[in-house]
Amino acid sequence: MTNNLLPDSFFLHELANIAGKASLEHYRTNELIVLQNKPKADYRFDPVTQADKLAEKLMREYITAAYPDHAIIGEEYGISGSGSIQWVLDPIDGTRPFLCGLPLWANLIGVTHHGKAVMGMMSQPYIGERFWADANGSWTSSAHGHFRLETRKNIALNQAILHTNSPEPIATHPDIHFGSLTEQVLMTRYGGECYAMAMLAAGRIDACFEYALEPYDIVPLIPIIEQAGGVVTTLDGGRAEAGGAVLATGCPILHEQILTILNQG
Template identity: 45%
Template sequence: MPIAFESLLETAHKLANAASSVTLSHFRTGTNADHKGGSSFDPVTVADRGAEEAMRAIIRRDFPDHGIAGEEFAPVNEGADYVWSLDPIDGTRSYITGLPIWGTLIGVLYQGKPVLGVMDQPFIGERFWSDEQAAWYRGPNGLRRCRTRTCASLGDALLTATTPDMFEGEDATHFDRLAGSVRMRRFGGDCYAYGMLALGQIDIVAEACLKPFDIVALIPIVEKAGGAVKTWDGGEPQAAGRCIAVGDPALLDVALDRLRG
């Protein structure tokens, strides 16, 4: 039987609060980063691990039969109806360089579909989340509902991606084709860019090489704000990989056509 959404959201906020206690205690303190391995630097810090451990403990207490899929530790009970998707620090490169565009991502999937998302940036005091009807933002100036903006033309659109380094080979060609059609492109957003899209500041976020925990929490926030999220081939985005988010759903097909060439 489905769990009351309010209970899930209450726990999601608890997770964000617990993670922030860990991440803020290490931010801009010269915390060392380990390399997870691979050809390019893939950093992880004690804050990543500590924040995820804190969130997992709360889930085990509140919903012991739920699954957990996080970035830093092995998945648990992935076949459960409810699975929590955790990214304790999305944007660890930003985190270790002192830039406040990282965030904690908390998502819930019900039978494989994202139904709830939280994106928290505790250093600047901003949190984005979705409920059953809408997406919300709370920041220094208070609480307001998130709404994407109207922009049906690529020529008027503002586009962001975390880094050009995520596009290699044909992906770089496809991205450059899309980026060459918009009014302006910017790099360096991490998960924060999706929050700005939900607030109507950005029109497109296009990225590659995403893991599920990079995107699951952001899907309900963007969609409940009025936008759309898909893979580059038009599929459902929770499997991650190459994903695109648009504020105006009318922009989706033309953006996908440009990506495909």
Template identity: 60%
Template sequence: MSQNLPDIAFFHKLAEVASKQTLPRYRSSDNLNINTKPKEGFRFDPVTDADREAERAIRALINEAYPEHAIIGEEFGTTGSGPIKWVLDPVDGTRPFLCGIPVWGTLIGLLYKNRAVMGMMSQPFTNELFWADGKQAWTKGPLGEMQLHTRKNVTLSQAILHTTSAELAPNYPQVNFKELSEQTLMTRFGGECYAMAMLAAGQIDLCFEFSLQPYDIVALIPIIEQAGGVVTTLTGQRAESGGTILASANAVLHEQALKVLNF
């Protein structure tokens, strides 16, 4: 792997500068300026100054420390080129952010030769961080700092399934989500990126999303994989480019769930 990759301490710095833009605007109407942007399948896709200013702050720090790195961000697109690319979602879960529900997070991912190798999910309101350093996945919060591990021996009938919203299900008739939901222990909704972090932490076993962009998933791929989980598209391919995505606690469960979804 390239010796020019940053250490994980730099990810912590990026999360900190982002939180200085998001937290003062959370559960507050000050400097929020809610707008909407076009998104297929949604009547309302919000964007706020929290999204824009957090991404600006992250970009500024990256450009200062690593001017040779490319950056892909939800709000300001792609700048630069090369084998090392940062992938940013300054507020993943803007809807719960607007509702005051703390399942949103700042996603900071790193691609090396188009493969997700490091990542950070920061939830500053709950004072939690989830990250992958290239070898292992970790969390730090009110319960202390610990290594993340997915559940290894859970069966499909025992698995907890999560999807952020079933709103898009009618647009994907080829996806057998209803059957998967019926074969698992229970299904929960609305967790956004926090649900993916809980999969890495061994609290959730399957996370399925109908349509993700790269900035929605790149940061989370190494966190889940380095905790022992699996993340692919519905066709079993690498998930860095987004699309219809399944994340699972282990390889056996992943194969079982893919068979049901693709039936």
């Protein structure tokens, strides 16, 4: 394989199969699976489990066997390799709900080309639901069928549904006017993890804002949202592949409105 060859969607699904099998071996079991705590900004508890380590290890091995010239960055094992194509892996996004037995976690797999996110996969193996995107579009599949994803457009701000994963960072970031935003939308929901981003791509949520994402948290989701018609940027309106404070919306007009509120109150 060559360094400039992008994978196809079938390969994304094969990786999701591998990560899903490894994850489910440790899901809803009675064993102690937390290996360590990696506290980060605004969160006292950010666990790493056996499932995180195993799923990423197996995905890395599979990628390297097929695409030895591709670079990989993952939450658990860092960066390896170099080149124009890079895989971005979050073996279990939503480890806290994983520990609680709540199926709001997923295996996240992304691909960047020259730094831009071009392919993504979000797979929830316990309920058998997947969301993915390539150059041809954004899709979802489950026991209920196979559908093309499309974000909701032309929604007024006062009718918009807003999501952020946790209220914990709000008080520590008074310069980001999230409170002002919550007063102007229809309702605000918490705790959906990466599923909220998938539901934005599916037209069920209108805006998702997160205070501090890593590349592996957002890169796999960017193509899924963008190919469904949505917008993903940082607070300054730039590309979000590097993470940070990230806003995703289903509509460019709504996106600009919300950026203005978050930045100015």
